[in-house]
Amino acid sequence: MKLTDLFFIFLKIGWLTLGGGYVMIPLFLEEIVKKRNYMDEEEFIKALTLAQLFPGPIAFNLAVSVGYKLKKIKGAIISALAVVIPSFVSILVIAIFFLNFQKLKIVQGFFYGLRPAIASAMVLAVFEIFKKRKWNTLNFLSFLFLSIILIVFKINPIYIIISSLIVIILWVYFKN
Amino acid sequence: MGILQELAKVFFKIGLFGFGGGYAIIALIRHLVVEETKWLTNLQFIDVVAISQVTPGPLALNAATFIGYKMGGILGSLVATFSSVLAPFILVYVASYFVHNIGKEKVDLYLSLLSPLTFALIMSGTYSILKDSISDAFSILLFFISLFLGYKAKWSLTRILLFSGIIGEIFYLLFK
Secondary structure, eight states: OHHHHHHHHHHHHHOOOOOGGGGHHHHHIEEEIIIIOOHHHHHHHHHHHHHHHHOOOOHHHHHHHHHHHHHHHHHHHHHHHHHHHHHHHHHHHHHHHHHHTTSSSSHHHHHHHHHHHHHHHHHHHHHHHHOOOOOOHHHHHHHHHHHHHHHSSOHHHHHHHHHHHHHHHHHHTOOO | OOOOOOOOOHHHHHHOOOOSOGGGGGGHHIIIIISHHHHHHHHHHHHHHHHHHBBBBHHHHHHHHHHHHHHHHHHHHHHHHHHHHHHHHHHHHHHHHHOOOOOOOHHHHHHHHHHHHHHHHHHHHHHHHHHHOSSSSSHHHHHHHHHHHHTOOOHHHHHHHHHHHHHHHHHHHHOO
16 A cells, blocks of 8 residues: 555545544545455554544544554654545635625525524534433533533633543543 | 734644534634634634535534634635644544553543533533524524424435525525
């Protein structure tokens, strides 16, 4: 496998990840494991686990950890670059248009209609979470507590993320 | 501080604290780009979220490219995009280098402890998007129609956005 192969595979994956998130994981599996056998499924799961531990878009993190596994530093950089380019190019083009034409009534009208739909998609996502998730009491109480301080007291999310992480990491560390 | 440095600082933070991905990152990005720096208005922020849902790439990246361009042109968009993936790249890279075996139990515990935080962030993001997108009776109607189409009729998000955008457009051009 050459670096250019890696570049084009991740470029393709980058184009296909509409909206981002976990939906693209099967796509990685298909391209890297099933079609080309660059790594076996176990190695892929390891790379995925690593990608999930850290902040950052999952598709990006996965590209870096897979790229590293296959071609070390060069692989990591090439994969990272390739997976970002499609997003960068398409948003840049849209930004140029949007910022030039956002004052037009026709553009404003369309976005006026879009906004409640986005809100509904998020409300639906919240529904799904509550339906699927099996909550234990502790998880539910910490969820409730964190939501209230975020929404009611408007505390900077960064402080909440940092303090939660400290608690979580200590917890995991001392559990054994 | 020049705008490029500020873009770098803000989007580095978004990369560093962007846990959970997807809708979970909305609260963090919104706090930094709407409330703290005022680079986007409430409504422009929802527009960026909407655009991000139908274009390649995750929200954090899309927001970086879009806002980078808005505030600092092409150079700004390069700086913001690069900064937004810098921390995830370094973290995943270093971890790939050092970590070869992670206990599955520890990872599962870590991810399950992380979920109340992720959900609280989603709740908070949903709350602000909902609050900002509902501006009049017609937008409330559109919200419920979209909710119905997503929940009962199982339309895809792209289809709902297109539909809602067109209906909103017609109403806006006729009555606003």
